[in-house]
Structure formats: structure tokens, C-alpha cells
Amino acid sequence: MNWSLLRLAAFRSLFFGRLLSWIGSGLGPVALAFAAIDLGAGATGLGIVVACRSVPNLVLILFGGALADRLPKRTVAVGASVLSAASLAAAAVLLATSSATLPLLGAVAAVNGAGAAFFVPATSAVLREIVGDRLIRDATVLGRVSMNIGLIVGTAVGGGIVQAFSPEIALAVGSLLFTCALAAFAGLPRRAVGSVRGGHVARDLAGGLAFVWRTHWLLAVLLLSLIAQFAFAGGVQVLGPIAADHSFGRSLWGFAGAVQTLGLVVGAVVAGHLRGRVRLAVATLGVLGMALPLGVLALILSVAPYIVDPLHWFFWLSVALFGASIGLELFTIPVDVAIQLQVPRSYLARVYACLTLASLLGMPLGEIVVGPVVMLVGAPFALVGLAGLVVVAVTAVGLNGRVRRVDLEAIPRQPRRER
Structure with a gap:
């Protein structure tokens, strides 16, 4: 770094x-x-x-x-x-x-x-x-x-x-x-003034959303962020504590969360060594890591506690959560770099707002939806379905032609002036 x-x-x-x-x-x-x-x-x-x-x-x-x-x-x-x-x-x-x-x-x-x-x-x-x-x-x-x-x-x-x-x-x-x-x-520079002039804020909002909608690689990345947070929040945040009660206990669940947090720091350090130079299409593979804890939790809830030592489950879940956090960082930083380099400055703040909204919105949606799904198919199948959703989303976005070309093609620097 x-x-x-x-x-x-x-x-x-x-x-x-x-x-x-x-x-x-x-x-x-x-x-x-x-x-x-x-x-x-x-x-x-x-x-x-x-x-x-x-x-x-x-x-x-x-x-x-x-x-x-x-x-x-x-x-x-x-x-x-x-x-x-x-x-x-x-x-x-x-x-x-x-x-x-x-x-x-x-x-x-x-x-x-x-x-x-x-x-x-x-x-x-x-x-x-x-x-x-x-x-x-x-x-x-x-x-x-x-x-x-x-x-x-x-x-x-x-x-x-x-x-x-x-x-x-x-x-x-x-x-x-x-x-x-x-x-x-x-101490920030006073010259960093927004580029939008005239019109109304409501029109600015609509213009920002329209920009994201017509910029296909950006829309794909936002949808991937939403789906990943949807699956992770629904599976890990809601069903994780249930799996802990089923297996290794509540105190170790807290330690697993600490390991997950540590993974964010390690992921940032690893990304620092890479200096954000990973191609965006390759970086989407990092999101696959978020499917790992979902699969482990499905196994925990499928296998009787006396068959596998609960401490083994704790170990593998901690490894999976650690990997998920590293993968998330390896995805997020190339996304940020691509946005900074390729989105016209007049749209930057609105694009970041959309990206943040996609991540934030995915979490409560996942937490709300997972309950009814569990009632229909059971917790293990729900977790497998969420993991599969992540894999499908990563595959679709990683193979998207616009995403694969995003590091080679820049969005024009002089967009049409908004009114």
C-alpha cells in the first residue's frame, strides 16, 4: 500500500x-x-x-x-x-x-x-x-x-x-x-464542486439512475452486489445463529464473526499489494467466496451433531467466513477503481450512492425473505439455493461482455450537460 x-x-x-x-x-x-x-x-x-x-x-x-x-x-x-x-x-x-x-x-x-x-x-x-x-x-x-x-x-x-x-x-x-x-x-479543497448546474434535484436523481441503467457494466456490478448481500445476510445473519445453536454454540459463533471481520482487514491488505489492478471480470470471482459459508451452514444443519465434532464445524465455518471477507474486498476495490476511472465526474457521487444503496438494500431483503423460504423448503435447501444464486450471479456478470471490456474502454469524459 x-x-x-x-x-x-x-x-x-x-x-x-x-x-x-x-x-x-x-x-x-x-x-x-x-x-x-x-x-x-x-x-x-x-x-x-x-x-x-x-x-x-x-x-x-x-x-x-x-x-x-x-x-x-x-x-x-x-x-x-x-x-x-x-x-x-x-x-x-x-x-x-x-x-x-x-x-x-x-x-x-x-x-x-x-x-x-x-x-x-x-x-x-x-x-x-x-x-x-x-x-x-x-x-x-x-x-x-x-x-x-x-x-x-x-x-x-x-x-x-x-x-x-x-x-x-x-x-x-x-x-x-x-x-x-x-x-x-x-481541509478538503474548495474547488471540488459538483458539475451539475441548473434544473432540480429530482431531475438530478433521475439522471443518475438513467446513467446507471444505460451503463450496462455498472448495472451488472450493482446487481451482483445486491444479490451477494441478499444471500449472505439471509443465510449467515439469520440462519447462522440457528446453525450455531444446532452445533458448536453461541459463544463460538461470536468468535466466528470476529474471524470474518479479520478477513476484511486481510483482504484489504492483499488488495493493497495488488493495488487494485485486478481486472473487473476476474474480481467478480471474489464474490464466490460469499457462497462458502452458506454451503458450510447447509451441511451443519443437515448432519446430526453427534456425527461430526462441532469444533470441526466451527473451524470450517470460520475458514469460510474468512474467505468470504477476503473475496468481498478483492471484488470491492476493483469496482471502486473502475468507477473512479471510468465514470464521468459529474455522475460520481450519484453512482456511489446507487452502489451503496444496492449493498444496503440487499441485506434487509435477504433477512426478510429467508424466513418464508425456510418454511417452504427447509433451512439446508434454502442455504444451498442462496449459494447457487451467488454462483449464478457471479457467472453471469463475469461472462458479461461489457464487464470484460470495462478495463479497456472508458466511458466518454464529456457527457451531455444536464439541465
Whole structure:
């Protein structure tokens, strides 16, 4: 990985601003969840609070992309940090003064989710403005590394602070992190202004969606991301705990999740050595790794516990989750590089918003759909079906002619001006 990029003042501002924001993004939901539990929330109440943060993120992400293509990206990034910092600070004050209620906590969580919707498109699209095309591969790798490290550290630190102190202290720390990110983003160049002029934001949204629709390789990659997250969330997040109860137990399930997280870090390091130079069609093969834990879980639920030692199942599931995370990173970074190099700058933020939406939307869809499917065909067959869906999607996208040519053909740099 090319750490020398941190010598560039603008990239250094972006790198540390994003790192602090991702730590806050990992810490905030943990603290909000435990705050809701301390207020007496059961499973339903906790689910509502969590949804209050997730839904605005999903609903506003495309709008955030359109806004970042119109306004200075520095302004959007700073505004997102202000929303995130203020929301966590408000939650901390409400809890500290014993004024918090579940509806108020849900409202604060919604503002925090809205901040995240504006943060991702703006900070992703500004990267190319800072480093240019020549360094975009190395910069993309470092950006992905900062995201993975930030989320891992944030989740771990958030849980630790809640355990040692209280949710309100954790929320205050999260607000401080976003405030520091705000100061870092102030160092971003003012010249990174959106290219869209005139018209309305609604037309910008429609223009961004139309661009993705007519750019076939991009549409294929977005659909692959959605399908992969759909299958993984439905199979691993929902049926994984059931398989753990069936076999090696709940405590080891937590360790398996830690191994999965470690795979993200290792995958980012491996991608760093490759420096994002893997062909996009080849990179799609990395998504096959997400089918591995689905197959192992199907075996766990198909074989009687006394036939195979549960520790063996734990080992193989951990290996599969580790491989899935590495494969995901080896796919994601070439996708980011292709988007940065081949999507016209006037569309960058909206394209990143669409990519983020596809990934985020796949998870709740998979978690909702898997239950009825299990009732129809049983958990093992449902898992095999989800794994097969991943394999079919990877095959279709990897063999797609537009995807295979994407590294050789660039989208025209001067698109028709939007009105």
C-alpha cells in the first residue's frame, strides 16, 4: 500500500476525516442499541430504534449523491459530520439528564442515519478530485483500509465503553469523533464542486439512475452486489445463529464473526499489494467466496451433531467466513477503481450512492425473505439455493461482455450537460 499518499495535505484530510467518521459510525449504533435496552426496549422496541437509523440512510442515500454532484463536496462532507456529531451529542445529553425516551432516541437515530446518507457519496466522489487518475488505485485501496479499520475499531471500542462506563459516555465519544472529522474535512479543497448546474434535484436523481441503467457494466456490478448481500445476510445473519445453536454454540459463533471481520482487514491488505489492478471480470470471482459459508451452514444443519465434532464445524465455518471477507474486498476495490476511472465526474457521487444503496438494500431483503423460504423448503435447501444464486450471479456478470471490456474502454469524459 502506498502510504506516501498521506504526504498530500488534501488526501491526508480526507483519509483521517473518513477514518474518524467510520470509527464513529461503528460506535454510534452500538451505543444507541444499548441505550434503547437501558430504557426498557424489548426486541420490538430495539428493532424500531435500529430501523429509525437505517431507513433514513436508505431513503436519503440517492438524494445525498445528487446533492454531492451539485454542491461542493467539502460542504456536503462537513454538513454530514455536523448532523452526525449533533445527533450523538443530543442522545448523550438526553440520557445524562434522564430525559430520554424511546421515541426521542429513535428521532436522534434517524438524524444520525441521515448524516451517513450524505457522508458516503460526497467523500467517495471527492477522492478523484484530490489525487487525480494516476494515483486513484492506491488512494482507493487506502480508503477501503481506513473504512474497515474504522468500523472494526468503532464497534469494539463502542462495546468496551458501554461496558466500562455507560451508553451516554459512548455517545459523547462518538460525537467527539465526528467533530474531529469535521475539522479534518475542513481541509478538503474548495474547488471540488459538483458539475451539475441548473434544473432540480429530482431531475438530478433521475439522471443518475438513467446513467446507471444505460451503463450496462455498472448495472451488472450493482446487481451482483445486491444479490451477494441478499444471500449472505439471509443465510449467515439469520440462519447462522440457528446453525450455531444446532452445533458448536453461541459463544463460538461470536468468535466466528470476529474471524470474518479479520478477513476484511486481510483482504484489504492483499488488495493493497495488488493495488487494485485486478481486472473487473476476474474480481467478480471474489464474490464466490460469499457462497462458502452458506454451503458450510447447509451441511451443519443437515448432519446430526453427534456425527461430526462441532469444533470441526466451527473451524470450517470460520475458514469460510474468512474467505468470504477476503473475496468481498478483492471484488470491492476493483469496482471502486473502475468507477473512479471510468465514470464521468459529474455522475460520481450519484453512482456511489446507487452502489451503496444496492449493498444496503440487499441485506434487509435477504433477512426478510429467508424466513418464508425456510418454511417452504427447509433451512439446508434454502442455504444451498442462496449459494447457487451467488454462483449464478457471479457467472453471469463475469461472462458479461461489457464487464470484460470495462478495463479497456472508458466511458466518454464529456457527457451531455444536464439541465
